[in-house]
Amino acid sequence: MTAFIPDHSGPGMTARLKDATGVAVVSLFLGIPMIALHTVDVGGVLAVATRWPWLIAFAVTMFTGRLVLQFALDHLKINKARRERARPAVRATRPWLKWTGYAVLGFSIVLPIMCSGNRYVVDTATTVMIYVMLGWGLNVVVGLAGLLDLGYVAFYAVGAYTYGLLSTHFGWGFWETLPVAGALAAGFGILLGWPTLRLRGDYLAIVTLGFGEIVRLILVNWTDFSGGPNGIGSIPRPTFFGLPFAPAGDGPTFASFFGIEYAPEHRVIFLYYVILVLALLTNLFIARLRKLPVGIAWEAVREDEVACKALGMNVTNIKLSAFAIGAMLGGFAGVFFAARQGFISPESFVFSESATILAIVVLGGMGSQLGVVVAAILLVLLPELGRDFSEYRMLMFGAAMILIMVWRPGGLIASRAPTVRLHKEAQP
Amino acid sequence: MTTTPMLQYSGVHAHYGAIHALRGVDLNVQKGEIVTLIGANGAGKSTLMMSLFGKPAASAGKIAFQGNDITRVPTHDISRQGIALVPEGRRIFPRMTVLENLQMGSTFADPAHFDADTRRVFDMFPILEQRQLQRAGTLSGGEQQMLAIGRALMGRPQLLLLDEPSLGLAPLYIKQVFRIIRELNERDGMTILLVEQNAHHALNVAHRGYVLQHGEIVLTGTGKELLASPEVRAAYLEGSAQAHG
Numbered sequence: 001m002t003a004f005i006p007d008h009s010g011p012g013m014t015a016r017l018k019d020a021t022g023v024a025v026v027s028l029f030l031g032i033p034m035i036a037l038h039t040v041d042v043g044g045v046l047a048v049a050t051r052w053p054w055l056i057a058f059a060v061t062m063f064t065g066r067l068v069l070q071f072a073l074d075h076l077k078i079n080k081a082r083r084e085r086a087r088p089a090v091r092a093t094r095p096w097l098k099w100t101g102y103a104v105l106g107f108s109i110v111l112p113i114m115c116s117g118n119r120y121v122v123d124t125a126t127t128v129m130i131y132v133m134l135g136w137g138l139n140v141v142v143g144l145a146g147l148l149d150l151g152y153v154a155f156y157a158v159g160a161y162t163y164g165l166l167s168t169h170f171g172w173g174f175w176e177t178l179p180v181a182g183a184l185a186a187g188f189g190i191l192l193g194w195p196t197l198r199l200r201g202d203y204l205a206i207v208t209l210g211f212g213e214i215v216r217l218i219l220v221n222w223t224d225f226s227g228g229p230n231g232i233g234s235i236p237r238p239t240f241f242g243l244p245f246a247p248a249g250d251g252p253t254f255a256s257f258f259g260i261e262y263a264p265e266h267r268v269i270f271l272y273y274v275i276l277v278l279a280l281l282t283n284l285f286i287a288r289l290r291k292l293p294v295g296i297a298w299e300a301v302r303e304d305e306v307a308c309k310a311l312g313m314n315v316t317n318i319k320l321s322a323f324a325i326g327a328m329l330g331g332f333a334g335v336f337f338a339a340r341q342g343f344i345s346p347e348s349f350v351f352s353e354s355a356t357i358l359a360i361v362v363l364g365g366m367g368s369q370l371g372v373v374v375a376a377i378l379l380v381l382l383p384e385l386g387r388d389f390s391e392y393r394m395l396m397f398g399a400a401m402i403l404i405m406v407w408r409p410g411g412l413i414a415s416r417a418p419t420v421r422l423h424k425e426a427q428p
Numbered sequence: 429m430t431t432t433p434m435l436q437y438s439g440v441h442a443h444y445g446a447i448h449a450l451r452g453v454d455l456n457v458q459k460g461e462i463v464t465l466i467g468a469n470g471a472g473k474s475t476l477m478m479s480l481f482g483k484p485a486a487s488a489g490k491i492a493f494q495g496n497d498i499t500r501v502p503t504h505d506i507s508r509q510g511i512a513l514v515p516e517g518r519r520i521f522p523r524m525t526v527l528e529n530l531q532m533g534s535t536f537a538d539p540a541h542f543d544a545d546t547r548r549v550f551d552m553f554p555i556l557e558q559r560q561l562q563r564a565g566t567l568s569g570g571e572q573q574m575l576a577i578g579r580a581l582m583g584r585p586q587l588l589l590l591d592e593p594s595l596g597l598a599p600l601y602i603k604q605v606f607r608i609i610r611e612l613n614e615r616d617g618m619t620i621l622l623v624e625q626n627a628h629h630a631l632n633v634a635h636r637g638y639v640l641q642h643g644e645i646v647l648t649g650t651g652k653e654l655l656a657s658p659e660v661r662a663a664y665l666e667g668s669a670q671a672h673g
């Protein structure tokens with residue numbers, strides 16, 4: 001069936017000229033106080049001078065700028081509509097996407113070896129991986145199940161404080177704490193979700209926002225429990241199967257066991273691989289879940305709750321499972337964060353963290369695993385790169401977000417691979 | 429009547445806040461029947477169908493399925509009893525593929541049946557097979573309707589509810605939808621409750637019909653009787669009779 005493609009080249013030229021003229025007129029008026037009139041120093045006295053040619057130039061620039069912008073936007077829209085229509089009926093999973101995924105994986109494995117001399121690079125890559133993991137966790141909630149969670153950082157905090165407290169008070173190790181913290185965070189997710197998941201979009205967002213703040217305020221104020229604003233320090237670092245990363249001392253260390261020279265980079269690289277493994281496990285776990293009925297049901301609930309109920313799905317339980325799994329993954333990331341920093345305080349779990357993670361999910365393309373990776377890299381590296389001209393950091397950040405949303409409203413990677421396929425024998 | 433009807437409404441009332449949408453509806457559907465419910469826009473047809481799923485719940489009266497009272501059964505347990513709904517406006521999952529939509533229709537069915545059930549739906553709607561990996565939102569309106577029907581059939585229901593399946597479809601698709609309804613009934617013995625504004629087609633395909641007006645059943649009879657009835661002709665067929673020639 002061939003679809004009829006209307007050749008809508010956007011509004012006509014007259015409409016565009018009208019629109020641009022409007023913009024030019026407004027800029028003329030605004031330009032009078034801002035550009036046309038300026039003050040000059042005439043023999044120690046301030047005097048007002050005019051510069052009409054500047055104003056004219058400004059208006060003309062605005063006029064052409066507006067025309068070009070409108071034209072470009074229309075062009076983008078038309079091209080997009082064309083592409084959508086031209087899509088073949090049965091489309092295989094985009095192969096380039098798969099290969100890009102493998103390339104990123106390969107790169108992330110060899111990265112510390114390539115840059116072993118450069119601690120800063122490995123450190124930054126570790127930060128990226130933490131955000132990737134958080135993004136994948138939140139992606140289950142926001143991208144797949146379509147539940148707007150603005151307090152995700154609370155589960156991250158639960159994980160971090162679980163490790164912080166269990167390790168400093170009871171001497172628990174990193175790997176033992178991991179499942180406990182995950183379960184605890186999932187428990188918190190269910191606790192929050194049970195009464196609130198009946199709420200729709202905006203209300204759920206507000207309640208989760210409040211939850212995030214409550215958790216942070218408890219951590220700040222309950223000093224006996226959490227150390228208050230001072231946080232928890234001297235959290236033990238993960239060991240390599242019991243071998244600490246330390247200069248040669250009494251017991252065997254990582255360096256002495258393998259007979260190599262001690263170097264502080266060992267731990268940095270080890271931490272990187274720990275988070276890489278955690279992230280990969282997360283990815284496999286989610287990829288597996290998405291192919292199961294429960295994973296497909298998450299997306300169905302996002303699409304249409306009423307239809308789901310009529311089809312016999314228990315929507316509340318489906319949402320709850322998404323919430324709990326998202327929370328659990330956040331908890332894992334929190335444990336790693338505490339182990340890596342060696343110090344945690346409520347300041348690491350403020351709302352802007354939740355916002356950053358949410359931005360990663362939305363920017364990456366809701367539901368896309370690779371998209372989250374790309375967005376996490378962008379959102380961690382952009383501020384890092386912007387350090388040199390830090391006054392413009394937020395400006396650059398904002399501009400980048402707007403540009404991406406205009407250019408790709410569905411996120412960087414909006415395509416989604418089919419999760420269900422027929423078995424071969426059922427095909428004709 | 430000696431046998432228990434498959435579906436029975438007795439004196440069902442339903443409200444949306446202060447709006448009294450159903451005012452004591454009595455209706456039954458026997459096994460193997462096609463029963464149609466016709467009525468103007470806003471008469472309460474969709475409300476009648478959704479009250480079966482408790483959305484909105486019946487505020488008085490009783491709804492029974494195969495003799496069991498299901499008035500208070502939770503929404504998500506209704507379809508497990510063997511009732512499938514093709515809702516008004518289709519409500520397919522637009523960003524998911526055709527196959528995933530079908531999978532969602534079989535959430536509580538035995539997974540071992542999935543391939544065979546999909547096969548059956550594809551044989552009924554070959555176009556869906558060609559589009560199985562395409563996003564459902566990119567299908568045409570008629571194809572989406574077929575997907576919605578196919579999805580409902582994946583749960584192997586005994587009773588199929590269709591809410592205005594011909595709404596907004598091109599004439600060619602309308603014909604096909606009614607042909608499928610008849611086929612399902614004659615070949616598979618499916619019991620069907622059909623809500624329609626397209627009274628002409630609906631009464632032609634149905635064994636019996638009810639006319640709903642302001643939340644009340646005002647007329648009932650066989651499809652032929654209603655087609656011939658002057659009230660029905662005046663209210664529901666005059667305008668559309670020309671359209672269908």
Ligand SMILES: Nc1ncnc2c1ncn2[C@@H]1O[C@H](COP(=O)(O)OP(=O)(O)O)[C@@H](O)[C@H]1O
Pocket residue numbers: 444447449467468469470471472473474475476
């Ligand atoms: N969600 C709702 N909230 C309030 N009123 C509703 C709602 N849905 C339907 N109604 C009202 O109930 C009456 C019956 O509607 P409906 O069952 O949708 O009619 P039909 O399907 O016959 O067109 C109408 O007056 C409609 O305005």
Ligand SMILES: [Mg+2]
Pocket residue numbers: 473474475516592
């Ligand atoms: Mg209706």
